[in-house]
Amino acid sequence: MTVRKGKRLGITIQEHMAIDVCPGPIRPIRQISAYFPREGGGGGGGSSGLLSPLLPGAAGGGGSLSAMSSMDTSIEIDSCDSDDNTSLGTLEFDLLYERATSSLHCTVLRAKGLKPMDFNGLADPYVKLHLLPGACKANKLKTKTVRNTLNPVWNETLTYCGITEEDMYRKTLRVSVCDEDKLTHNEFIGESRVALRRVKPDQTKHFNICLEHPPPLPSPTAMSTALRGISCYLREWETEQQRSLEERGRLLLCLQARGGLCVGVKRCAHLAAMDVNGFSDPYVKTYLKPDVQKKSKHKTAVIKKTLNPEFNEEFFYEISFSELATKTLEVTVWDYDLGKSNDFIGGVSLGCHSQGETLQHWIDCLKNKGKKVERWHTLTNELPGSTLQE
Numbered sequence: 001m002t003v004r005k006g007k008r009l010g011i012t013i014q015e016h017m018a019i020d021v022c023p024g025p026i027r028p029i030r031q032i033s034a035y036f037p038r039e040g041g042g043g044g045g046g047s048s049g050l051l052s053p054l055l056p057g058a059a060g061g062g063g064s065l066s067a068m069s070s071m072d073t074s075i076e077i078d079s080c081d082s083d084d085n086t087s088l089g090t091l092e093f094d095l096l097y098e099r100a101t102s103s104l105h106c107t108v109l110r111a112k113g114l115k116p117m118d119f120n121g122l123a124d125p126y127v128k129l130h131l132l133p134g135a136c137k138a139n140k141l142k143t144k145t146v147r148n149t150l151n152p153v154w155n156e157t158l159t160y161c162g163i164t165e166e167d168m169y170r171k172t173l174r175v176s177v178c179d180e181d182k183l184t185h186n187e188f189i190g191e192s193r194v195a196l197r198r199v200k201p202d203q204t205k206h207f208n209i210c211l212e213h214p215p216p217l218p219s220p221t222a223m224s225t226a227l228r229g230i231s232c233y234l235r236e237w238e239t240e241q242q243r244s245l246e247e248r249g250r251l252l253l254c255l256q257a258r259g260g261l262c263v264g265v266k267r268c269a270h271l272a273a274m275d276v277n278g279f280s281d282p283y284v285k286t287y288l289k290p291d292v293q294k295k296s297k298h299k300t301a302v303i304k305k306t307l308n309p310e311f312n313e314e315f316f317y318e319i320s321f322s323e324l325a326t327k328t329l330e331v332t333v334w335d336y337d338l339g340k341s342n343d344f345i346g347g348v349s350l351g352c353h354s355q356g357e358t359l360q361h362w363i364d365c366l367k368n369k370g371k372k373v374e375r376w377h378t379l380t381n382e383l384p385g386s387t388l389q390e
Contacts, residue, residue, distance in 0.1 A: 088190035088211040089114035089150070091177060095194070097168055099201040102376050104160040106173070108143050110153045117179035117187050122148045125189065129158055130174040134247040139270045145180045161269035162250030162376035164357060168196045177211055248272045248346030248379040249307070251331065255365040256372045261288070261317040261324055265300055265331070266374070267310040274335035274343040279305040281336040282345060288317050289328045302336045325366060327351065333379055346379025
C-alpha cells in the first residue's frame with residue numbers, strides 16, 4: 001500500500017483498538033542498527049537490506065537478538081543522566097558529635113563547580129542545615145553568603161545543641177546549597193542527606209559529596225484508581241503522625257531529689273519561631289501533677305526575641321520521696337504575647353509513665369538521691385490538655 005505525501009492514512013477506532021489489545025507473541029523492539037547492513041554479514045548487498053530489519057535466523061542475524069537485548073540493558077544503565085548530579089557541584093564538610101556536651105558540629109568547608117544561577121553566570125551560595133525528621137524552622141541553621149562565585153569557601157562551623165545518642169541513631173542531616181537573591185526568592189541548587197548513625201562519637205568524619213536533586217514526591221496521578229486511594233490514605237496518616245510527633249526544640253533540665261525535688265531549667269535550643277519576626281519570646285512553666293491544690297506552678301522570666309534562651313533558674317518542690325515516685329513533672333515552654341493569649345511552643349513530661357529518655361532521666365533522679373542529673377529533652381506538641389491552656 002502506498003501513501004502519497006501529505007495524505008494521512010485513515011484507520012478506524014475498531015482497527016486501532018484491535019491493534020493495541022490484540023493478543024500475540026511479544027516481539028523485541030528493533031534496534032536502529034538492525035536496519036543497516038553489517039560488515040561481512042553475508043546477507044546480500046541489495047538495497048532492500050537497508051529498509052528491512054534483520055529477522056531472527058536470517059543470514060547474518062542468527063543469535064543476534066540475545067546480544068542486542070543484553071546491549072540494551074547496558075545502554076539503558078549507561079545512558080541515565082549520571083552527569084546531572086555532578087553538574088550541580090560538590091560540597092565538602094566535616095561532622096563531629098561531642099557526647100559530653102550533646103552537641104553536633106558541622107563545619108562547612110567549601111563547594112566546587114556549583115551550577116550557575118544568576119545572569120552573570122555565577123551564584124551567591126549559602127548552606128542550610130536541617131535535622132530530619134523534625135520541624136524545619138525549629139532546627140534550621142545557615143551559613144553566611146559568599147557573593148559572585150561558583151567555588152565558595154566558608155570554613156564556618158554550625159552547632160546543634162541537645163543532640164542525644166538516640167537522635168544520632170535515628171535522625172538524618174539534610175545539607176542544602178541555595179542561591180541568595182535579594183529581589184526575588186532564593187533558589188535551590190542541590191542537597192545531600194547524611195544518616196547521623198555514620199558519625200562515631202568524638203570522631204571527626206569528613207565528607208566530600210556530589211549535590212543531588214531533592215527526592216521526588218510520589219504522584220497519585222500516575223497510579224491506578226485503587227492505588228490512588230491507598231496513597232491518599234497513607235499520606236493523610238503520615239501527615240497526622242508527623243503532626244503528633246512534631247518537634248518544637250530542645251530543653252536542658254537538671255533534676256535533684258534531696259528533701260524534695262529541685263528542678264533546674266537551664267536553657268532551650270532551636271525553639272520553633274512563633275512570631276512574625278522569626279523569633280519567640282519564650283518562658284518555661286513547671287507543674288508537679290497530680291496537683292489537687294494547684295500550687296505546683298512555677299514560671300521563669302521571659303527572654304525576648306530568641307530561639308536559644310538561657311534561663312538558669314531553679315524551683316523547689318517540698319515533697320516526700322515516697323510521694324515523688326507517684327508524681328509526674330510537666331514542663332512546658334510558651335511564647336509570650338502582649339495583649340493576647342500566649343502561644344504554646346512545646347513541652348515534655350517526666351514520670352514513671354514516661355518513655356525513652358524522659359523515663360530514664362526520672363529513674364536516674366530517683367536512684368541517685370542528692371545528685372544533680374542533667375539531660376536534654378525534645379519538646380513536642382503533645383501534652384495533656386490541661387497544660388495546653390494558659
